[in-house]
Amino acid sequence: MSRQTTHTAVMPPPPAEEATRRRRRADPRGHWFLVAILMVLVSGALVFEGYVTGAQGETHAAPPVTAPPSAELRRIWQSGPVLNLTGSKPGSVRLPARTVALTFDDGPDPRWTPQLLDVLKRHGVKATFFAVGAKIAENPELTRRIVAEGHEIGNHTYAHPDLSAIPEWRLRLEVSLTQKVLAGATGRHTRLMRPPYSSTPGSVTAPQLRAMRALGGEGYLVVLTDIDTKDWSRPGAGPILHAATPRRGRGSVIMMHDSGGDRGQTITAVDRLLTLLSERNYRVTTLTAALGMPSAYASAGPGDRLIGAALGLAQRASAAFTGAMSWVLVAAGVLTMARLLFFLVLAWMHVQRVRGGRRRVGRAPAWLSPPPVSVIVPAYNEAVGIEATVRSLVTSDYPGVVEVIVVDDGSTDGTAAIASGLRSPGVRVIERPNGGKPAALNTGIMHASHDILIMVDGDTVFEPATIGHLVRPLGDPQVGAVSGNTKVGNRRGMIGRWQHIEYVIGFNLDRRAFDLLGCMPTVPGAIGAFRRSALASVSGLSLDTLAEDTDLTMAMCRAGWRIVYEENALAWTEAPTSLRQLWRQRYRWCYGTLQAMWKHRRAVVEPGRFGRRCLGYLALFQVVLPLVAPVVDIMAVYSLAINDPLPVVAVWAGFVLVQAFTGWYALRLDRERASVLWVLPLQQFVYRQLMYLVVIQSVATAMLGVRLRWQTISREGTFSTPATRRP
Known part of the structure; x- marks a missing residue:
């Protein structure tokens, strides 16, 4: 094993400058007070409107007399219609x-x-x-x-x-x-x-x-x-x-x-x-x-x-708001349902296109011989998982040359020593001061020996056939990158099951549709293959956003490269195990995606599919709808309390059934068990709310101009990969 270690001295900033930078990076908190005030106002408006809707204006028959009348009541019965009491x-x-x-x-x-x-x-x-x-x-x-x-x-x-x-x-x-x-x-x-x-x-x-x-x-x-x-x-x-x-x-x-x-x-x-x-x-x-x-x-x-x-004025405003939110509730439901059904159809079309052996349409031309591959593993404090990651790469059954480059990005837990101690042939460990994942990847790209580059996170394990599946689509010279199929390895517990469902339905099912539409927004950092010339055309990974994988993919789409999804390229990753860790991860993802969308906003007016299809979709379904989701939930509760609850319950049940069918189909495509779907209804009451709170926090952070720091999560190394399943 050859080992190359680089050392770069970086002087720490002056204390005053460091304090200023920390204040600039601090997450905003005041907006939660504004969100709470907004929710109180919304709830107040709905309660007011619900109180007002009691004005039905109909008369009913008097109840029967069940007790002997008093003398005063008998006098009232004999009195005139105008009473002075x-x-x-x-x-x-x-x-x-x-x-x-x-x-x-x-x-x-x-x-x-x-x-x-x-x-x-x-x-x-x-x-x-x-x-x-x-x-x-x-x-x-x-x-x-x-x-x-x-x-x-x-x-x-x-x-x-x-x-x-x-x-x-x-x-x-x-x-x-x-x-x-x-x-x-x-x-x-x-x-x-x-x-x-x-x-x-x-x-x-x-x-x-x-x-x-x-x-x-x-x-x-x-x-x-x-x-x-x-x-x-x-x-x-x-x-x-x-x-x-x-x-x-x-x-x-x-x-x-x-x-x-x-x-x-x-x-x-x-x-x-x-x-x-x-x-x-x-x-x-x-x-x-x-x-x-x-x-x-x-x-x-x-x-x-x-x-x-x-x-x-308050009553008229409440009535107008309630009416508008009723339409928003209907529109959100229709859009969400239409998205599910539309993506379901696209996923089916994608399967028909990519499966079927030699007869399938759009199959990439075969390589004359397996090209050599460089696998880059950026690692920061990945001591609990780096050994499993590297071993899965060096034991791959890919017939070509595989070079593994572990870039230790200033870890403090001995990650570099563990990777070096494996003494596996074809593995290099490069140490550098901490500079962030994009910088570590760029370092790996610079030291890579080959033109086919695979990027994999330090907590991710490849199956033996994964590298071969990733490389195959790159036989088409128009393909610049390939997205693999990420699986949640630690599925035990409610949080793990929820993320497993999200990965299969919300990520992999979507990638099938984006592949078909030609507007893939993200090649995940956990598993992706790239052509060096495609990376060079966009000057490598940028340090501008916290979602470097989304930023890179969007840049490649704008540059005219085709990005595809390879369902058989399986990688197992460790998902967050607590709500706090999940929050930190999704907060970074969402904020970084917003940064990437803003950075590439001009793609909307550029020729090509990406800007009009992908950015519009992301803006609507990953920003706008989650922002109005709290109001939609409050409106649903309001409708349950004020109106006949059966229609609301029926709509919710129908939505869950459609989601369940979509989930069943997505799990079937990924050769996963459908038994996990029992947690899907519960997902609507905790996980969904957490996700739209993440969007609110991210939008507030972006609007206030705060530069979010990298949200690291602790690794536990608790997941294991199932037996390899070949398609």
Whole structure:
């Protein structure tokens, strides 16, 4: 064995310069506070919107009486529809004869309320609208029109809950919020209140009376009805008209609805009712005017106006955000599903292309004789794995000459001594000061003797046939590099299984598709073969990024070289064994990929497939979608809590099934057991979240201009390679 050792003295930087460099390299942390604030705001917006969506605006039948009524309740049953409950004894009043107060609940509605206002204006009458606060916030202009045209507005709570079924604090909040948004829209408060799901005095229950007592304590005049038309059930304009018509000239408070569903029948019935009442000499006016009372309005203070305006703006913003995120959720699901299916089809096409012996299409021409190969192993503190790596290379069954160059990049754990101690023929160990993996690889390239170069990480083990499989595609002079098939060797434990699935589905399946599309983004550092002339055309490996393999591959694609994937070139690597180690590795990968994408951004406008296909794909699926993934997850939880959970669960289950089928096919192509797929559903709840947090951290680091330091992970040497499986 020949051994060549190089020594280079490097003076350490001055202390002040070193401190400055460390500060510059420090990972950003403040953005996590901003992310947390953003998540709180998103969650708050969804909770607010979920609270508001309780404003359904429908009436239900009163619950049956299960206990003997109190004396006060019996008095309420015999009272008029307008109740004064501010004192110790309830008071009530009825409307004078031939006087009608038309009241409309659950609005304002942008579709039906304007039509109703037009009918009222045509007949020259005024009405009372018991408005839901959430809908006032949604439609402030329409609320102002109601007031401007002389109609009266009453409080109908903010989110239309059953007041008899909620605690008193919630009741007070409901009416207070409605008063504030009314103040924000019109500058006024109202003294009128109608509880949701109420009807005539005779239908009041004991729990409803307790709620109305609380409203009286707040100073409200509680308004029930003489005539409940039940128009919410949409029985037809004729039955609504019949139900709304007062009998024997009696004065009546008539309850109808201008929101909560299709109100076309109600509008038709109101038009006909007003004509009928005019013919019978009824007076139709607002509730307070019918009773000869002062206006229900009171001027709101500037504080309530400001709070109400802000509340309305917040609700509209929440509604817009929720709507937009619903579309994002749909788009993300469709894109992800389409990507899975598309790549599945491309993988099948790739298999049909590369398999089939002599008859397969696109097969590289055979070498006249096996070319000599130089294998470069950059190693930094790889003492636990370097021996297995080197032994797998020197015991290869490749028939040609194999030169192994181990470049020790300033290791402190005796890596160079272990590699030298193997005393294997054809192995050289080069020692150099620590300068990073790209510099170590460039050193190896400079000392390599041959034109076919294979790069392998110091924690990776080749199978005996791997070198031959890597070299074969390079028989085509247009091929500049070959990506091998990386396998996770330490698959025990949940983290190992998750990474095994990711390598097979997310890496190797994708590489089949990229090979077919002619836009391979990465030849992995763990296993790749290169033509020296191709490396020379892009000046070797660059020190510009932390993803030197992605940067190099992108540069070669832009230079016009063809990059292919060789499924049979198997290499076993040690994956991180803890979430912290996994984070460090993926953080470096993601940040380096962002650097490489930015460095090669001009490829988008250059001729060729790489820029338009690959960079667009990476930007969408590896940057944009992971960035919105937290919001998508929150939206999914929101949909489960607010809407019918079955559609959400069905979509999730369908997505997992498609993923499982894709994983089964990918594992089958790689001749792996499909039994590992049982961990796939669990992957959606931990591993996936970790990966998109990595993207968030990486984007924040890049945006802040921080130069990330190399994220090393500790090696344990705990994995072993299965028996060689030949295709």
